[in-house]
Amino acid sequence: MYYKEKNTELTDSYAENMLIDSAKQGDARAFELLAVKYKKLLEWYVKQLRIPVSETDDFIQEGLIGLLKAIRTYDGKSSSFVTYASVCIKSNIISAVRKFNRHYNTLVPYDDNLDDTVIDVSGSPESDFIDKESVRIIYNKVFSVLSQYELEVFEMYLSDMSYGDMSRKLGKDPKSIGNAVFRIRKKLKQTIKPNR
Known part of the structure; x- marks a missing residue:
């Protein structure tokens, strides 16, 4: 480039x-x-x-x-x-x-x-x-807007950590990690969306 x-x-x-x-x-x-x-x-x-x-x-x-x-x-x-x-x-x-x-x-x-x-x-x-x-x-x-748990998941997500690795590190079920990522994306979308 x-x-x-x-x-x-x-x-x-x-x-x-x-x-x-x-x-x-x-x-x-x-x-x-x-x-x-x-x-x-x-x-x-x-x-x-x-x-x-x-x-x-x-x-x-x-x-x-x-x-x-x-x-x-x-x-x-x-x-x-x-x-x-x-x-x-x-x-x-x-x-x-x-x-x-x-x-x-x-x-x-x-x-x-x-x-x-x-x-x-x-x-x-x-x-x-x-x-x-x-x-x-x-x-x-x-x-x-992110909870402490969501912040931890977000930091790991930004480091390209897999859901499995995140769940092992945090001692949580992978489904919980997936749900947290979904909530993070939703909150980011609401935060970044311009006021119309």
Whole structure:
């Protein structure tokens, strides 16, 4: 993927890696900066799908979960964060497309050649400020609506832990884990959905 980056705030890979490390430790501000930077990439992937407008928020949510997974699991060894985050976001969105297709017995096409695209993530200072504020509000809302158990499950889910591994670690039935993930997704959807 060719990623055109004009946003000078995070062009230094060392600074970005520091933000990633801080976000892994729970620093909301670091997460905000990363989420704002990669928001256009996430939205671009979702726009490539030919889905009903009413479903867009669900796929953006899946992309955001992919970004959170990327932040939580990035080790900095094999590839740049841009590449890693792109793969995680795309993977989560494609997984959601497959679930959507099975659930609605329909076909949402997606382009397997998304990696050959140039994406400009620069924005105006005003839109960046609004984006940062929106991300901060969403981040705080998400973590305030989840129970302690749901937070634990969500952290493990973001680390790509299987339901079986989660159930063993938490001493819970896999069905309980699945129910928690369902509740988390529902709460995320309600939290992320814009007021209309």
